[in-house]
Amino acid sequence: MTRSDLVEKLSEKFSSLTKRDVEQAVDIIFDEISTTLAKGGRVELRGFGAFSVRKREGRMGRNPRTGETVTVPAKSVPFFKAGKGLKDRLNQK
Structure with missing residues (x-):
């Protein structure tokens, strides 16, 4: 949708x-x-799920095209955890 x-x-x-x-x-x-x-807050929608932010540490990565080592900086990423109501609805048969 x-x-x-x-x-x-x-x-x-x-x-x-x-x-x-x-x-x-x-x-x-x-x-x-x-x-x-x-x-940096959290949004909870009862019965649906919760949105939050997770921190990812910086790391060493590799460019797949050249094989060169590159530094990947630390960053924040959105995270969604499904609530019980949503999980139950998805698993109905």
Whole structure:
């Protein structure tokens, strides 16, 4: 599902809202999640999962094309852990 698919689905479900209003709401939600993660925070959506930030240490890597050793700097990466409700829904048969 893409962002536009999500907006379309929500527009159908909430027909009293315009497509533009739904698109703004989706943008605000994603922006708030991104902003919170950028500040090092955590976002938990009960029954769905939790977004957090993990730190990766710097390391020595290898350029696959040339075989040359390169330094990979430390960085922060987003991490998602699925909640119980999502796991249960995925494993229904």
